[in-house]
Amino acid sequence: MPRFVQGIAVGGTPASPSGGEAGRRRWRPFSLRQMGTLVGLAVFALLVREARRAPSFDALGQVESSRADPARARATDRRLGVEDATRGAASDAAPAADATPTAVSSASPTATTTSSSSSPDACDAALSDRIDDVERQAEKWRTMVLQRAREHADRAVAEACGAGAGAGAGAGALGAGVAGGADAESARADSAEGSGGAGPVSWQKHVLGVLVPYRDRRDQLDVFASHLRTHLHAQGVPFRIYAAEQIDPGAFNRGWTLNAAFSFAEPDVDYVVFHDVDMLPLPGADYRFESLGAHGVKHLSTEISQFDFGIPYDEYCSGVFLASKSFVREVNGFATQFWGWGGEDDEFCARVAKKIAGSWRAAKTLPGGIDEMLGRPPKGGGRFLSMTSGHEGTRHNPHWNGNKQKLDAFLASKETVNTQDGLSTTGEPREMLKGKVETRLYTVYRSAFPPTLKRPRALG
Secondary structure, three states: OOOHHHHEOOOOOOOOOOOOHHHHHOEEOOOOHHHHHHHHHHHHHHHHHHHHHHHHHHHHHHHHHHHHOOHHHHHHHHHHOOOOOOOOOOOOOEEEEEOOOHHHHHHHHHHHHOOOOOHHHHHHHHHHHHHHHHHHHHHHHHHHHHHHHHHHHHHHHHHHOOHHHHHHHHHHHHHHHOOOOOOOHHHHHOHHHHHHOOOOOOOOOOOOOEEEOOOOOOOHHHHHHHHHHHHHHHHOOEEEEEEEEEEOOOOHHHHHHHHHHHHHHHHHHEEEEEEEEEEEEEOOOOOOOOOOOOOOOEEEEEEEHHHHHOOOOOOOOOEEEEHHHHHHOOOOOOOOOOOOOOOHHHHHHHHHHHHHHOHHHHHHHOHHHHHHHHHOOOOOOOEEEEEEOOOOOOOOOOOOHHHHHHHHHHHHOOOOOOOOOOOHHHHHHHHHEEEEOOOOOOOOEEEEOOOOOOOOOOOO
16 A cells, blocks of 8 residues: 555654664554544545536526526516417517526526536626626517507607697506506506506406407507506506417417407406407597496497598497407307408407397497497597507408308398307317416417317418
């Protein structure tokens, strides 16, 4: 066994090959105390070496903090656009101020898995670079959403509201854009802030379900939800926003998505509004339960900026339409066999007219005519600003001929309720729901067509 293991020299140097007292001085065995000291020094040296290889405490703390709170990780993932296929809402995501730690662990797994094989400096640099990237992306989205909101508020001032009223409305929408919840309790709790500082608000007891047909318009959804929250809080209307997202590819089915949103909302709300995501209410648009017409319906969007603050034709009742839950059930909701743009809204309006008056012709003979039947507000009470920036795409629909045939067939039929197509053929909520993305202002229900829904034939 080597000498450095057998013992240590005590006084002087190791034994020399020849001569004298020094030559007779021998190596002595370790004592137990000396052996313990040596082992302790070796362990300490190993710990120091491993500590140098590990990431810095700050970087490690950031990674572990996101893993310790899965709920926070999922929420920030959604806002920063790093969700996977089962949690994603669409192509984009809004920012969150505290999202940086979560994004490090969930969006960049390579940054943590490579730390053991790379140098300490490289690991720290990778983590730092990823944090900077996420912060830049979050700031980019925050700036984009706020800029879009300002543009719409400015247009409202210029086109409809006048300098005084419009300025207040725009400021309120921006001020309440990121704070507050969309459910009834948080709506009441945030009444002072939600009303834009206008003083105490008297809250109605009825909860409004806002039903939004949705696909690939996250930018508009964020602006819409922020603006609508301010508008409804000022009126004392507690609400929840249900955005039904069609995840199936191909032609968009607006009627089916609205029925799906109604199915998700029905157990938790008292009445509903079918609401296009690109329509922002201007001052005077009344969403309160007591404003519903005598028949339990109200066509609210009667002065739309897209149509020079009017509507395209008398039988139009699309855009924003309030109704009691029982009325929606009575007309069987929207048709689900209209694909692409056009026809499903006219068919729904025909359902309303047939249910109340028997036909459009009969509706025109009622006292007050179509306006009274649809519960339309007086002039100035149905003003809406249409958001078109970034989504001006063509409305050409290869399925239009088929849609037109279905609309004409229902108009010509003697039946007042279409029992063959509507809520009854939409599917069960559990069957449709494939995932949810929840924010403080709205919930996106990622929904798939049920196997029983008839698809359109492929066009040559």
